[in-house]
Amino acid sequence: MAQQLASGRHGLSRDEVATNQKQRLFKALGEVMGTKGYSNTTVDDLIKHAGVSRATFYQHFDSKLDCFMAGYAGMQGYVIAAIFEIPATGTPMERFASMLHRYLGFLALDPPRARLYLLEVYAAGPDAMRRRMELQQEFVDGVAKIFKARSKADRFACQALVASISMLVTTALVDADPEAVLALEKPVLKFAERALGSCAM
Template sequence: MVERLASGRHQLSREEVAAHQRQRLFKALAAVMTTNGYSNTTVDDVIKEAKVSRATFYQHFESKQDLFMAGYARMQRHVIDAIRTVPTTGTPMQNFAVMLDRYLGFIALDPSTARLYLLEVYAAGPEAMRRRVELQQEFVAGVAQIFGARNDADRFACQALVAAISTLVINTLTGGDADAVVALRTPILEYTERVMGSAPSPHA
């Protein structure tokens, strides 16, 4: 159950209260949709789980879709920030390993929420799918930079690699096992070494 603020006086500012309410709504959405799926979840379900009023919900979000997209944007920012801060001083494989560790680690921190935004996105409509494509292309761009992709064939190899990683993660998340997500690291790195090991260094 989502934790609510204690009744009565507290020291939080209006902005802090609003942020807390939004966080409760995000957590409630994840909890309800993990059980019901996107299509079968209603605003009433989320309100009940979050223990907020209908008026509070609509102060923050216009609809279930709006709440879902806001939550997806939060996850997207975290993943992209991790991808963009990969070091560039190691070998391509070393740098890719750092990126992969950060991505898998983020997913493993909260597999149920990650599952929500990686699987239920397919039911959330065209805008959600567009955002998913944007996120995947950010990942592709990061991989392309690491391996020094120089032509269409190089970039296609990066895109195929990211698509494979995405599929493996999504399939693993169906079991909701964080350890299984982290365990993907070794086989993905071994596969990447075979596929991308001959890629030119970006510093060459």
């Protein structure tokens, strides 16, 4: 975790200082918004928790929404990169099972932070929702690649699969319950086998 820098000389470059400041603000997002929610969190809450000045905040972000979406995009990008680091061998279903296991495991490690980005995004407004849909499309593209979806029907099945995972995970995270998240693995795999049929072999 990023620590607040000591005042005076610390031997870090300007870029390293900026990176540290952003990391602290993203940490503040998770801890403050995770408790108070998006709507009830202010920029003042974030800068106080992160230990940065208001001027520093606005050097990095245009608004609370800008900060939230940068944090969301960073987390989503990290998750997508991690879950698609799956074995190149095996059947599509085996590779999807590996991906799903990683995804659910990642969310279960930190349910409050996952809840922040999967539920509070609805409170952040239409721009945030559009960005969420764009990022979810990356998930669809990855699943379609695993199953080698070529037809419109197969592509639609991948979209439906990802949409169902998103809805089920969001529901499980309402109470920030890691066990409820992990319990989705078996039923989602059964649904994927039915939805994708021969592509899953």
